[in-house]
Amino acid sequence: MAVLGIDIGGTKTMVAVADDCGEIVSQARIHTPREQGPDAVLSEIEFAGKLLLQEAELGREEVKAIGIGCGGPLDRRRGIILTAPNLPGWDDLPLAEYFEKSFGAPAYLDNDVNLAALGEARRGAGKGVDHLAYFNIGTGIGGGIIIGGKLYRGCGNAGEFGHQIIEPKGPTCLCGKRGCLESLASGTSIARRAKEYLAVHWDSLIVRMAGTVDKVTAESVAQAAREGDELAQRIWRETGEYLGLGVANVVNILNPRRVILGGGVIEAGDLILDPVRQTVRERAMTQLAEDVQIVPGALSDQAGIIGAICLAIERG
Amino acid sequence: MAVLGIDIGGTKTMVAVADDCGEIVSQARIHTPREQGPDAVLSEIEFAGKLLLQEAELGREEVKAIGIGCGGPLDRRRGIILTAPNLPGWDDLPLAEYFEKSFGAPAYLDNDVNLAALGEARRGAGKGVDHLAYFNIGTGIGGGIIIGGKLYRGCGNAGEFGHQIIEPKGPTCLCGKRGCLESLASGTSIARRAKEYLAVHWDSLIVRMAGTVDKVTAESVAQAAREGDELAQRIWRETGEYLGLGVANVVNILNPRRVILGGGVIEAGDLILDPVRQTVRERAMTQLAEDVQIVPGALSDQAGIIGAICLAIERG
Numbered sequence: 084m085a086v087l088g089i090d091i092g093g094t095k096t097m098v099a100v101a102d103d104c105g106e107i108v109s110q111a112r113i114h115t116p117r118e119q120g121p122d123a124v125l126s127e128i129e130f131a132g133k134l135l136l137q138e139a140e141l142g143r144e145e146v147k148a149i150g151i152g153c154g155g156p157l158d159r160r161r162g163i164i165l166t167a168p169n170l171p172g173w174d175d176l177p178l179a180e181y182f183e184k185s186f187g188a189p190a191y192l193d194n195d196v197n198l199a200a201l202g203e204a205r206r207g208a209g210k211g212v213d214h215l216a217y218f219n220i221g222t223g224i225g226g227g228i229i230i231g232g233k234l235y236r237g238c239g240n241a242g243e244f245g246h247q248i249i250e251p252k253g254p255t256c257l258c259g260k261r262g263c264l265e266s267l268a269s270g271t272s273i274a275r276r277a278k279e280y281l282a283v284h285w286d287s288l289i290v291r292m293a294g295t296v297d298k299v300t301a302e303s304v305a306q307a308a309r310e311g312d313e314l315a316q317r318i319w320r321e322t323g324e325y326l327g328l329g330v331a332n333v334v335n336i337l338n339p340r341r342v343i344l345g346g347g348v349i350e351a352g353d354l355i356l357d358p359v360r361q362t363v364r365e366r367a368m369t370q371l372a373e374d375v376q377i378v379p380g381a382l383s384d385q386a387g388i389i390g391a392i393c394l395a396i397e398r399g
Numbered sequence: 400m401a402v403l404g405i406d407i408g409g410t411k412t413m414v415a416v417a418d419d420c421g422e423i424v425s426q427a428r429i430h431t432p433r434e435q436g437p438d439a440v441l442s443e444i445e446f447a448g449k450l451l452l453q454e455a456e457l458g459r460e461e462v463k464a465i466g467i468g469c470g471g472p473l474d475r476r477r478g479i480i481l482t483a484p485n486l487p488g489w490d491d492l493p494l495a496e497y498f499e500k501s502f503g504a505p506a507y508l509d510n511d512v513n514l515a516a517l518g519e520a521r522r523g524a525g526k527g528v529d530h531l532a533y534f535n536i537g538t539g540i541g542g543g544i545i546i547g548g549k550l551y552r553g554c555g556n557a558g559e560f561g562h563q564i565i566e567p568k569g570p571t572c573l574c575g576k577r578g579c580l581e582s583l584a585s586g587t588s589i590a591r592r593a594k595e596y597l598a599v600h601w602d603s604l605i606v607r608m609a610g611t612v613d614k615v616t617a618e619s620v621a622q623a624a625r626e627g628d629e630l631a632q633r634i635w636r637e638t639g640e641y642l643g644l645g646v647a648n649v650v651n652i653l654n655p656r657r658v659i660l661g662g663g664v665i666e667a668g669d670l671i672l673d674p675v676r677q678t679v680r681e682r683a684m685t686q687l688a689e690d691v692q693i694v695p696g697a698l699s700d701q702a703g704i705i706g707a708i709c710l711a712i713e714r715g
Contacts, residue, residue: 156686214553226652230546237530237654238690246684247648251566260682332563336542336652338553366576368562370472374554 148399198390200227327362409485464715514706516543643678
């Protein structure tokens with residue numbers, strides 16, 4: 084028997100086949116052809132899944148369950164994407180049903196960040212921890228909550244860590260509100276703040292790393308910081324302080340044993356982890372700050388697909 | 400059979416005897432003689448408990464369990480108060496053991512705000528709701544979380560809603576950190592901000608309500624606001640906006656079905672509820688703001704003692 088995992092992102096999608104212990108036996112990473120609309124994306128994923136089954140020498144009838152992660156808002160029970168901000172045209176899309184038909188097995192849909200949290204909890208940096216909070220810091224900031232070893236969803240959408248308000252008069256966020264953590268500490272906001280600073284500090288290494296100011300990303304700011312550029316280091320310190328405020332609030336509210344930080348921005352390593360940890364120590368309640376370990380994710384960009392496989396196994 | 404509930408506060412303490420359905424059959428409210436130290440307080444509570452049992456014509460052997468609420472930090476499992484900020488000298492005090500000896504029944508200790516949350520969940524404004532967050536806004540701001548119908552405690556101290564950071568550069572809080580919700584929206588902070596404003600707006604009705612500036616409290620600001628005083632109304636609006644940011648963050652993180660606002664400050668009614676609800680609508684994620692009902696507590700200052708009785712019944 085086998086399960087299928089699918090992790091759909093705005094730019095790349097992962098598909099994997101795993102055995103019934105959840106060990107991945109074959110996996111593909113495909114470019115998401117989102118500009119061609121949902122039909123093209125779905126048939127590409129289906130094609131990849133069938134190829135992977137062939138590779139693993141498994142018949143379709145051996146697929147026991149399918150776990151699917153995708154950006155929300157979504158209707159988990161009905162397996163439908165309501166709207167996907169980074170996948171134009173994906174409105175009211177019956178994603179689970181599509182793959183149930185393709186592979187003849189029950190399919191379970193969940194928010195991609197929830198599944199990354201589940202993946203880290205089961206097989207990554209959260210193994211053996213009962214209560215944990217997972218932050219995914221990439222283009223945006225998402226969150227997932229594990230309570231008593233299980234995903235906690237509240238009324239369905241708990242864990243919007245990126246949209247807690249950190250600076251009431253702060254910059255406008257993509258969500259339309261002001262001063263959200265996402266508007267201050269996401270990859271997008273790092274690049275935005277860098278560009279603002281570069282208008283004055285035009286001699287920063289950041290520009291050299293990026294080529295031109297237009298091309299500045301969180302990654303070029305990280306490169307410049309590692310080369311000793313002061314402005315770049317300051318931007319990371321500020322980012323870590325903002326993120327630290329968001330982590331401190333989650334620590335004060337949930338009192339988790341562990342906070343796991345995942346997503347592309349965390350690849351900056353200590354540049355961001357150090358100020359996050361320091362800010363939590365300084366600004367969360369003392370006892371609660373002592374209770375918590377703040378660690379980077381262990382699964383890198385595999386967290387979501389591994390979580391999708393865990394979902395398929397646990398629900399299937 | 401009967402249970403005993405005890406709710407210990409810095410100024411008043413409630414003691415109640417309830418039948419095994421949790422209905423209170425006799426109750427006393429006593430002044431907490433905290434200046435006389437823990438021994439005096441404990442023996443006064445013991446005396447009140449025995450009197451109440453007599454009144455209810457119950458023997459001590461009929462007490463099945465005792466539920467005790469007190470301010471933390473405390474060690475719930477061992478039934479010990481570690482330190483009680485508003486009860487000087489209460490360090491490492493074995494509270495549960497004392498009452499176990501007095502009444503010959505098992506005693507269970509928990510944080511007073513957690514028990515108020517439990518009381519509202521079981522018999523007040525949270526009846527029938529699976530996921531809820533309870534704010535207690537009085538001298539300080541505390542919180543309690545109910546998940547799946549049960550108190551959620553994290554590593555032991557979850558729900559520190561009052562110490563989430565709302566204004567990173569805001570005023571210093573009693574906890575020593577800056578810009579905590581408690582430093583912006585508690586009863587203490589309402590009085591503090593009123594006094595600051597009164598240095599300029601000396602003609603406000605607030606002073607007349609209080610007698611002198613020194614005596615200004617949240618209550619006198621509420622009285623002046625109800626009489627139409629503009630400054631007082633502005634203070635309540637600001638307070639509600641700050642509290643609304645704190646509620647919005649809890650909504651974004653926990654996605655609860657209901658948020659219950661209790662404690663003395665909420666007696667200001669719509670003066671504070673209206674701006675809280677408006678701020679949550681404006682600043683929480685749209686879907687999550689739609690999921691949640693924001694309601695005042697239904698049990699007033701009985702929430703804690705009723706929660707203590709629920710604890711005794713559920714654990715006993």
